[in-house]
Amino acid sequence: MEELLRFGIVGCGSVAAFHAQAIENTSGAVLTACCSGNPQKARTFAAAHGARAFDTLEELLAGPVDAVCLCTPSGLHARQALEAMAAGKHVVVEKPMSLTLEDADRVLAAARQTGRKVCVISQLRFQPAVQAVRQALDAGAFGRLVCANLSMNYYRSEAYYQAGGWRGTWAMDGGGALMNQGIHGVDLLRWLMGPVTSIRASVLTRAHAIEVEDTAAALLEFENGAVGTLTGSTACHPGYPRRLEICGTEGSIVLVEDALVRWDLPIPCPVPVGEGANSGAADPNAIGAAGHTLQIANFVDAVRNGTPLLVDAQQGRQALEVVLGVYASGRTGRTWHPETP
Known part of the structure; x- marks a missing residue:
């Protein structure tokens, strides 16, 4: 054995x-x-x-x-x-x-x-709905990709940040709504849509007494020619589930958290289409352990x-690069482009 x-x-x-x-x-x-x-x-x-x-x-x-x-x-x-x-x-x-x-x-x-x-x-990459989208992309079912829209309008209370002295700090959290709560959605966006070639962003702290952002928005361009929008927040009471739309010339999908709610592609959907319940929009402990x-x-x-x-270390770096690109654009007011290897 x-x-x-x-x-x-x-x-x-x-x-x-x-x-x-x-x-x-x-x-x-x-x-x-x-x-x-x-x-x-x-x-x-x-x-x-x-x-x-x-x-x-x-x-x-x-x-x-x-x-x-x-x-x-x-x-x-x-x-x-x-x-x-x-x-x-x-x-x-x-x-x-x-x-x-x-x-x-x-x-x-x-x-x-x-x-x-x-x-x-x-x-999230391991969830059947996300795997179905990845397979449809690989099969060319979307046609030419046009745009992707990622919305992560979450809520965290002031008590959440006060409960852990490291939360909301640059030194130990490294960022806010995107680096902590939003990086899962960013990882999906990067994995499904491919490399990001430019980011124009606004990064704000709207509601919490923290060092880092609780709200961010960005316009992205992808290597494949598609464009995208990204919003992330922990200041949106009561908090809504993460929503990702991917649209192409031949079809589109909508993912809400780990469930497909729309499958408008010219191939059959291999998983059920309907609302999912696995949401950490307002409670980080509500996600369950199935994906882990x-x-x-x-x-x-x-x-x-x-x-x-x-998801090896190289894959983890890719999501991190996008989050840091949003921060760089928000900090400088200029469009961010990835460094040439």
């Missing part, structure tokens, strides 16, 4: 519960360890999930783990990923993988040098059998 891939979870906040459930749901995986900046929180989490609590990341990395899930504040992701790979561990890192492209490139380089697997949590489970299963398969990761 093949040995189980042993996971350690770093950071025992709300998102860690989704990782623990995903590991428990995945054949070939077992949660053996956890640690937190708050040792009591780690002990409580360990008792709930049958794991061993460690006081520090260093102690956890020296313990019985093959891979780590980084569920810590965003500003720690790159450094902890590098530490884990240096200790010989594979890495699952929550979004965003880092706060800068320079740190993202350091993680990519370390993955190449060590041969360790690194995946970035972008669980699919992504952890892909990760285990990649480590054990060499199956390609659907």
